[in-house]
Amino acid sequence: MGKIIEADNLNFGYSERLILKNISFSVDKGDFLGIIGANGSGKSTLIKLMLKILIPFSGDIKLLGENINCFKKWDKVGYVSQKVNSFNGGFPATVEEIVGANLFSKIGLFKLPKKQHKEMVYHALDKVNMQDYGKRLIGNLSGGQQQRVFIARVLVSEPEILFLDEPTVGIDAKSEEAVYCLLARLNRELGLTIVMVTHDIGAITVHANRLICLGQNGLFEHKPEDGMTNEFVSELYGFGVNLHIHDCKNCRK
Amino acid sequence: MLSIFQYDFMQRAFIVGMLIAIITPCIGVIIVLKRLSMIGDSLSHNSLAGVAAGLAFGLNPVFGAMIFSVIAAFGIERIRKSFPKYSEIAIAVIMSTGIGLAGVLSGFVKNSASFSSFLFGSIVAITDFELYMVIGLSIVVLLAVILLYKELFYITFDEESARLAGIPVRAVNFMFTLLTAVTISIAARTVGTLVISSLMILPVAASMQIAKSYKQTVVFAVVFSIMFTVSGLYISYYANFKPGGTIVIVGVISLVSILFYNNIVSKVFLKRLVKPDCQKY
Ligand SMILES: Nc1ncnc2c1ncn2[C@@H]1O[C@H](COP(=O)(O)OP(=O)(O)O)[C@@H](O)[C@H]1O
Ligand SMILES: [Mg+2]
Numbered sequence: 081m082g083k084i085i086e087a088d089n090l091n092f093g094y095s096e097r098l099i100l101k102n103i104s105f106s107v108d109k110g111d112f113l114g115i116i117g118a119n120g121s122g123k124s125t126l127i128k129l130m131l132k133i134l135i136p137f138s139g140d141i142k143l144l145g146e147n148i149n150c151f152k153k154w155d156k157v158g159y160v161s162q163k164v165n166s167f168n169g170g171f172p173a174t175v176e177e178i179v180g181a182n183l184f185s186k187i188g189l190f191k192l193p194k195k196q197h198k199e200m201v202y203h204a205l206d207k208v209n210m211q212d213y214g215k216r217l218i219g220n221l222s223g224g225q226q227q228r229v230f231i232a233r234v235l236v237s238e239p240e241i242l243f244l245d246e247p248t249v250g251i252d253a254k255s256e257e258a259v260y261c262l263l264a265r266l267n268r269e270l271g272l273t274i275v276m277v278t279h280d281i282g283a284i285t286v287h288a289n290r291l292i293c294l295g296q297n298g299l300f301e302h303k304p305e306d307g308m309t310n311e312f313v314s315e316l317y318g319f320g321v322n323l324h325i326h327d328c329k330n331c332r333k
Numbered sequence: 334m335l336s337i338f339q340y341d342f343m344q345r346a347f348i349v350g351m352l353i354a355i356i357t358p359c360i361g362v363i364i365v366l367k368r369l370s371m372i373g374d375s376l377s378h379n380s381l382a383g384v385a386a387g388l389a390f391g392l393n394p395v396f397g398a399m400i401f402s403v404i405a406a407f408g409i410e411r412i413r414k415s416f417p418k419y420s421e422i423a424i425a426v427i428m429s430t431g432i433g434l435a436g437v438l439s440g441f442v443k444n445s446a447s448f449s450s451f452l453f454g455s456i457v458a459i460t461d462f463e464l465y466m467v468i469g470l471s472i473v474v475l476l477a478v479i480l481l482y483k484e485l486f487y488i489t490f491d492e493e494s495a496r497l498a499g500i501p502v503r504a505v506n507f508m509f510t511l512l513t514a515v516t517i518s519i520a521a522r523t524v525g526t527l528v529i530s531s532l533m534i535l536p537v538a539a540s541m542q543i544a545k546s547y548k549q550t551v552v553f554a555v556v557f558s559i560m561f562t563v564s565g566l567y568i569s570y571y572a573n574f575k576p577g578g579t580i581v582i583v584g585v586i587s588l589v590s591i592l593f594y595n596n597i598v599s600k601v602f603l604k605r606l607v608k609p610d611c612q613k614y
Contacts, residue, residue, distance in 0.1 A: 155499060161493070172547055177548070185499030
């Protein structure tokens with residue numbers, strides 16, 4: 081199995097104060113990696129470093145075996161940020177238009193989408209079970225449906241790796257479970273590598289095969305099959321937390 | 334009915350009016366959706382300063398308007414970077430600059446009639462040179478917004494994802510800023526600096542009330558814009574009103590009618606099947 085991500089000794093801060101100190105980890109092809117940690121521990125920052133939205137002070141990042149500074153295959157990388165709360169809900173665009181947007185660089189500058197591109201859009205919508213909503217305005221969908229549309233949007237360009245930053249914040253428990261099951265299925269069936277930030281420790285320990293935690297003492301890896309204890313989580317988040325054991329009967333194989 | 338076309342100046346007015354009517358909402362859609370609706374006002378006041386500078390120092394006023402408008406547009410982009418999420422600050426600062434400059438520079442203009450013709454435009458009194466310039470620039474703007482249609486859509490919806498998806502965001506944004514400034518300065522001459530901003534926003538606002546997709550938003554906005562302009566020009570000719578102002582009034586009345594229809598008529602007859610979505614925010 082090839083390494084999809086290799087991060088070596090990363091240091092980064094928004095000012096002089098370092099947020100991420102000596103962070104090293106790697107992700108193999110087919111991994112479902114969960115990243116957990118308290119608010120402000122730098123999870124989103126870490127993802128943004130992987131996406132070259134931010135540049136580390138020092139350290140090396142390799143994506144698909146290539147140094148990120150020379151990396152060109154961005155169409156192989158999908159990113160779903162915490163859109164449900166941040167995008168303009170009144171934007172007059174249909175699901176079809178939004179999902180199709182990620183094909184633009186494939187279609188090329190100045191050219192218009194063709195029939196085959198529309199088929200790709202519906203194929204991606206099919207994967208997230210939203211094929212009947214293509215003509216609907218994005219603002220008229222529920223939070224969970226919107227999030228599935230954004231996942232379809234990254235799937236349409238057939239990425240090899242998917243980054244998700246708290247994709248289930250602000251959506252109800254049922255839709256949340258649907259998102260997890262969808263990701264687990266994509267991981268299992270298509271071999272898609274997934275890196276996901278979440279606070280939902282119950283669910284991520286069920287679905288992820290690897291778990292890394294960002295805390296005050298840096299990053300450490302935790303085996304999801306060992307399960308989580310209340311003590312461990314309290315230490316990580318710095319206060320008393322009671323675990324909610326997530327039981328996703330319908331999708332776990 | 335078609336008798337007004339026997340006059341050469343009305344033919345010109347219609348050609349120029351239609352071109353402006355087509356390009357302004359194309360720019361307007363993006364501006365409205367980026368929540369920068371006031372940018373048109375800000376740039377048009379700077380155009381006016383450019384007009385004053387042109388008239389005062391013997392340059393072509395439309396050329397002056399274009400230079401000032403382009404500088405102002407990039408000024409706004411620069412200031413916006415220092416206040417992310419507070420675009421209004423940049424727009425207001427540049428608008429004040431434009432108003433101040435226009436006020437000072439207009440003091441140097443000897444022929445005040447020619448200056449005030451820029452306030453509400455003079456679509457029926459443009460020169461040959463201006464006619465060709467408007468035609469040429471309109472074609473350039475139109476081609477650019479058609480060719481960049483999908484890139485502009487993605488950047489407007491979600492700039493960060495557009496960048497990750499390989500869209501040359503900086504280059505497209507640069508082009509768009511330039512197009513906006515050029516559109517405003519050419520429209521300043523014809524429909525007037527005080528009117529141009531409304532012409533960018535009104536058709537888009539009307540369109541957003543009925544469109545069911547982004548594509549429809551753009552198409553309907555252009556259709557509305559042409560309708561406002563044509564009826565405005567007709568009315569202004571027969572009623573002897575100022576064309577720029579008439580076009581805007583027609584636009585406002587149409588928008589209000591659409592809002593009225595959407596809110597009252599559909600409420601009474603269709604009984605609002607969908608309740609407002611409280612969870613969305
Ligand atoms: N754009 C920014 N400028 C300055 N500081 C930031 C910025 N974004 C995040 N931070 C700070 O960096 C730290 C880590 O943020 P983040 O990566 O978003 O945390 P997490 O996603 O784990 O909640 C926080 O202390 C936050 O205040
Ligand atoms: Mg975060």
